[in-house]
């Protein structure tokens with residue numbers, strides 16, 4: 001069954017010079033429930049824009065995005081926020097942890113707007129990513145790899161049906177990148193979440209059964 | 221409910237992260253709130269204490285002059301004496317069947333600034349300073365013997381002067397202490413009164429006859445000068461009193477005596493009713509209080525402004541934080557609510573500390589009032605401002621939060637998610 005369906009999606013930016021440049025033009029894209037898909041693309045091709053559209057952070061110019069039966073493109077901003085809070089987990093290239101909060105609290109914030117805060121589950125997730133002994137640490141007190149794992153735990157904390165990962169290994173060396181991707185894949189699998197991961201790192205993406213070039217999806 | 225806890229969680233973190241500005245804005249709110257409550261509550265309490273407190277008399281009869289001076293002098297033991305009236309006038313009102321109680325005061329001496337008032341024992345045996353409550357001596361003290369050089373001290377005077385039963389002292393001439401004006405006569409303390417929280421606590425009471433006999437005192441009750449001689453009785457005609465404290469059998473008598481003494485008579489003044497005389501004073505000096513109130517309102521406004529400014533300035537550096545929260549599913553209005561709640565929390569915290577500020581201001585103000593007048597103001601006596609001020613200040617905090625909240629509300633998610641922007 002299809003969890004995410006994208007049809008005829010278009011997004012155009014106004015460049016600083018005032019000209020229009022179409023960044024996204026996706027005729028069709030689909031992810032089935034629980035599936036994992038990797039998109040490979042070079043820098044500036046609109047991968048982040050695409051994920052932001054799916055997450056409802058950006059609004060499309062035209063086309064349709066349906067997540068878990070709800071058409072995001074037809075929703076108001078606050079309804080998109082609600083949908084994101086409940087259905088989507090997002091892992092950023094820069095992790096985007098909140099500096100003023102501990103690892104545990106960062107994970108709790110991932111639940112706050114959706115399923116509600118559940119300390120036990122947050123602790124369980126941190127233990128799962130191997131940070132059982134770092135729960136009270138602030139992001140600044142964690143290594144980059146550890147921060148990344150907090151971000152992974154946070155993305156799954158609201159028990160999402162779809163996890164979006166935007167270049168999640170960009171800040172890690174090869175060995176850790178591999179480890180991180182494995183962790184993301186496992187944790188999505190354990191929690192029955194589908195995964196859409198975008199990257200330009202073909203090494204990391206090579207191990208996905210379903211890996212596509214972003215240019216195949218996005219026909220600009 | 222869980223959501224609300226979450227909001228408080230975020231607010232609390234953010235207040236902690238901006239601890240210094242939180243502290244400063246909270247303290248300025250506390251100062252403003254404390255000032256507002258203090259100005260209003262102290263004013264209300266002093267008005268009620270000075271116009272209707274434990275005074276116990278209806279009127280004061282004294283020399284022709286200002287009723288206010290008479291009241292301040294005889295009731296509150298402040299100000300100079302407007303002069304004396306003959307003893308015969310005292311006898312006349314005392315024998316007036318409409319008058320329930322008439323007590324003579326003779327003033328003009330002090331001991332280290334604490335006034336010595338000559339009076340009769342009636343003050344202790346018949347006068348009720350509060351309904352059903354008379355002056356009582358503490359412990360093994362007793363009342364003075366009208367024929368001896370004995371004194372009974374108000375509790376505050378005794379405490380401040382360090383005098384107890386058995387101690388001796390020499391009165392000084394005049395209402396203001398002057399080292400060179402020491403009288404030769406020595407008085408012995410025979411009793412200290414229980415505290416009344418009224419101006420009487422600051423008084424040293426001695427027999428009225430004693431005042432007449434202090435060396436150097438000249439009596440002019442009959443118009444000609446007379447100096448009391450030891451061992452000789454003083455003729456009533458020569459005696460004089462500074463004031464006669466009156467209690468009427470019913471209120472209408474005040475009107476009648478007011479007419480005969482103030483409107484038709486020329487020699488004396490009847491200050492009646494005492495509360496109205498004092499209320500007149502407070503009306504006259506009301507502008508001082510208005511200025512104080514205005515200043516305290518301004519402090520609150522400036523404090524609210526500082527909440528607005530400090531949160532507003534923090535919004536730019538926090539845009540990424542808002543964007544991250546939004547990416548986790550927070551709505552625009554959640555971000556808005558966080559900021560408003562933050563401002564309101566600072567205001568609420570400030571209000572709490574404001575009560576401590578109020579306590580501090582009140583305690584020092586009431587110490588001054590007590591030292592000057594003997595009247596004791598009550599810190600915890602309820603006044604509506606205790607509720608109104610906090611509610612208004614917190615509402616003001618909410619209003620101050622709206623401007624920065626709108627700024628936070630407008631934060632765009634996509635452009636603020638990357639660390640560079």
Ligand SMILES: Nc1ncnc2c1ncn2[C@@H]1O[C@H](COP(=O)(O)OP(=O)(O)OP(=O)(O)O)[C@@H](O)[C@H]1O
Pocket residue numbers: 013014015016023041042043044045046047048049050200635
């Ligand atoms: N707000 C904006 N206004 C105008 N142009 C924008 C805006 N945001 C992005 N772009 C442009 O859109 C293009 C795609 O940006 P996007 O961030 O989606 O690329 P990306 O594929 O994620 O690249 P990278 O791999 O480097 O992260 C870029 O050329 C960028 O300049």
Ligand SMILES: [Mg+2]
Pocket residue numbers: 047048049166167
């Ligand atoms: Mg990108």
